[in-house]
Each structure stands twice: as C-alpha cells, then as structure tokens.
Amino acid sequence: AQTVTQSQPEMSVQEAETVTLSCTYDTSENNYYLFWYKQPPSRQMILVIRQEAYKQQNATENRFSVNFQKAAKSFSLKISDSQLGDTAMYFCAFMKHETGVFSSNTGKLIFGQGTTLQVKP
Amino acid sequence: NAGVTQTPKFRILKIGQSMTLQCTQDMNHNYMYWYRQDPGMGLKLIYYSVGAGITDKGEVPNGYNVSRSTTEDFPLRLELAAPSQTSVYFCASTERGEQYFGPGTRLTVT
Numbered sequence: 001a002q003t004v005t006q007s008q009p010e011m012s013v014q015e016a017e018t019v020t021l022s023c024t025y026d027t028s029e030n031n032y033y034l035f036w037y038k039q040p041p042s043r044q045m046i047l048v049i050r051q052e053a054y055k056q057q058n059a060t061e062n063r064f065s066v067n068f069q070k071a072a073k074s075f076s077l078k079i080s081d082s083q084l085g086d087t088a089m090y091f092c093a094f095m096k097h098e099t100g101v102f103s104s105n106t107g108k109l110i111f112g113q114g115t116t117l118q119v120k121p
Numbered sequence: 122n123a124g125v126t127q128t129p130k131f132r133i134l135k136i137g138q139s140m141t142l143q144c145t146q147d148m149n150h151n152y153m154y155w156y157r158q159d160p161g162m163g164l165k166l167i168y169y170s171v172g173a174g175i176t177d178k179g180e181v182p183n184g185y186n187v188s189r190s191t192t193e194d195f196p197l198r199l200e201l202a203a204p205s206q207t208s209v210y211f212c213a214s215t216e217r218g219e220q221y222f223g224p225g226t227r228l229t230v231t
C-alpha cells in the first residue's frame with residue numbers, strides 16, 4: 001500500500017521570502033502522479049502543481065515549483081516570493097496510474113497529513 | 122459550469138440518525154469520489170465510482186453507502202450516525218487524473 005508523509009505540521013515564512021514544504025512517499029509502483037493541494041480557510045481544495053513520475057523535469061507553476069527525487073521518493077514544494085494569500089494548509093498527494101473501465105486514470109488520491117503554512121507580513 | 126456541488130454545507134445529526142449527502146457534477150465526468158477529512162488531517166477515500174451503476178470501496182467505507190444511478194449524481198448515505206463520523210466530507214470528480222473538488226459538507230454527530 002502507498003503512504004504519504006508530511007513531517008512538518010506547521011511552517012511560517014515572512015512575506016516575499018521563500019519556503020519549502022517537505023513530502024515523502026512510499027510505493028512499489030513505477031508509474032504514478034504526485035500533487036500538491038492548497039486548502040485555505042474556506043476549505044476549498046485547490047490544485048497547486050502536478051508531477052508525472054515518468055518526467056525527470058521538475059514541474060513549475062509561476063511561484064510554485066517542486067523538487068522531485070524519484071529514487072529518494074521525495075517531493076518537496078518550493079514557494080517563492082511568498083504572499084499573504086499563500087497562507088493555507090498544504091497537502092501532498094499520490095495517485096497510482098491505473099486505468100479503469102473507461103480507459104482514463106481512475107484518480108484515487110492518497111493524501112499526507114498536511115502542513116499548515118502561515119505567511120507573516 | 123458549476124463544477125462539483127454539494128449539499129448541505131453544514132449539518133448536525135444526533136447519534137443513530139441517518140442522512141444523505143448530495144453531490145452533483147456537470148462536467149460529464151465518469152469518475153467520482155467521496156473523501157472525509159478529520160480535523161488537522163488529510164483526506165481519506167470512502168467510496169468511488171467509475172461510472173453509472175459501478176461503485177467500489179475506498180480506504181474507510183464502514184458506516185457509509187453510495188449509489189450511482191446517473192453520471193451527474195453520486196450521493197453518500199450515512200446510516201446510524203456515530204460520533205466517529207464527525208468530519209468534513211468532500212465529493213470530487215475527475216477526468217484524466219485531475220480531480221475537481223466540491224466545497225465540502227461539515228457534519229457533526231452528537
């Protein structure tokens with residue numbers, strides 16, 4: 001079974017600085033996806049960034065980037081130029097690549113415990 | 122598109138009561154999911170469906186039931202509510218792996 005571990009329950013960063021959130025996972029699969037989700041106080045789940053395991057290049061989305069180390073099973077999220085609106089809980093999630101009846105990825109996610117990020121003015 | 126909608130937003134149940142959490146998506150997605158999120162924790166998969174008429178258990182299915190009679194709707198039924206079911210419930214749908222989440226239902230069982 002797959003597991004996802006986020007070892008930092010809480011983090012804080014000053015506005016405009018850079019912060020890195022850690023995530024490790026355990027799997028025997030070779031083909032999978034990794035995600036970072038943001039959950040602000042509104043509790044809406046917002047996809048921040050996605051990484052396909054078969055891609056060696058690290059994913060980036062504007063101020064958000066990942067450091068994907070497949071051999072080490074590590075998937076950290078770097079937030080550059082932190083903004084007050086980045087204050088939220090962040091979840092790392094794993095999805096095994098498996099196709100279903102309709103030949104699309106079945107999309108079952110396994111989440112870590114979350115890291116609460118506070119951006120201070 | 123409204124995306125994924127859930128009703129109600131909040132509910133308080135007494136122990137032993139039953140209720141149905143509603144979930145609807147208008148994106149014509151085949152895959153739909155129910156997750157629960159306990160305080161300070163990540164989401165855990167309760168049930169999922171790969172299409173109308175097809176459902177399967179996730180990681181924490183005990184105490185819940187689902188049905189999928191249409192592509193759009195995926196209701197979650199709680200029978201004999203227990204305090205351990207106090208949680209926030211999220212419905213999601215997906216196509217090609219990217220999940221779209223509803224706004225969640227906060228349920229308290231007392």
